[in-house]
Amino acid sequence: MTQESILQNIRGGLIVSCQALESEPLYGADIMARMAVAAERGGAVGIRANGSTDIRQIKSATHLPVIGLCKRTVHGSDVYITPTIDDVEEVLGAGADMVAVDATLRPRPGGQLGADFVLKVKQQYPEILLVADISTYQEGVLAAQAGADVVATTLSGYTPYSAERDGPDFSLIVSLSRSLNVPVVAEGHIRTPRQAAECLRLGAWAVVVGSAITRPQEITQSFVQSLHECLQEQAAKGEQRA
Numbered sequence: 001m002t003q004e005s006i007l008q009n010i011r012g013g014l015i016v017s018c019q020a021l022e023s024e025p026l027y028g029a030d031i032m033a034r035m036a037v038a039a040e041r042g043g044a045v046g047i048r049a050n051g052s053t054d055i056r057q058i059k060s061a062t063h064l065p066v067i068g069l070c071k072r073t074v075h076g077s078d079v080y081i082t083p084t085i086d087d088v089e090e091v092l093g094a095g096a097d098m099v100a101v102d103a104t105l106r107p108r109p110g111g112q113l114g115a116d117f118v119l120k121v122k123q124q125y126p127e128i129l130l131v132a133d134i135s136t137y138q139e140g141v142l143a144a145q146a147g148a149d150v151v152a153t154t155l156s157g158y159t160p161y162s163a164e165r166d167g168p169d170f171s172l173i174v175s176l177s178r179s180l181n182v183p184v185v186a187e188g189h190i191r192t193p194r195q196a197a198e199c200l201r202l203g204a205w206a207v208v209v210g211s212a213i214t215r216p217q218e219i220t221q222s223f224v225q226s227l228h229e230c231l232q233e234q235a236a237k238g239e240q241r242a
Contacts, residue, residue: 013045017210052094068096103132122147135162177203
């Protein structure tokens with residue numbers, strides 16, 4: 001598919017982030033591929049996946065475009081989403097249709113900032129669709145100016161200088177969608193279908209949802225927490241009656 005056809009195919013749709021860490025019970029490329037198949041059957045228009053092994057398995061199991069990334073901890077830097085050119089090459093070699101990189105203002109290995117890295121990647125690989133994961137409006141603008149094809153709100157609330165929040169960063173989605181001439185993808189803290197739909201109404205090109213769909217331990221914890229709160233409320237009411 002061409003770059004334009006990929007972007008048009010994901011427009012207005014749900015991209016499911018199928019990722020699991022080594023410490024999680026669903027870790028494994030075969031499991032993530034099955035998760036991606038389930039997402040495809042449910043109507044997802046794309047998959048976001050981490051690491052070459054997972055990307056290859058998902059590409060072989062589905063017909064959906066894949067946003068690939070490589071999460072890697074590098075000493076001396078807080079950047080962990082595709083931090084180096086070698087990681088970009090790994091993701092491309094695995095067959096990803098789009099490559100996501102951290103485009104925040106945090107120094108990456110070698111001291112480059114996000115926009116500088118975006119520019120470097122696009123100069124070296126002008127044919128790829130590059131997704132810039134950002135946390136603030138300024139970062140989104142700088143990434144787009146540097147040549148990013150898509151700007152995603154993935155890291156809002158995950159950098160020291162972006163506000164922590166319990167839900168999606170709706171204001172960031174609005175401001176970026178109104179200002180940029182590239183697609184803005186909403187990602188981060190989206191937990192309900194209503195929140196996802198609101199992202200589209202506010203101007204998002206597409207919506208990425210991960211934990212609310214693909215991390216059953218976190219989904220379970222949210223239900224358990226609600227039940228505990230209910231029991232505590234009932235207990236408090238009982239004490240008041242007594």
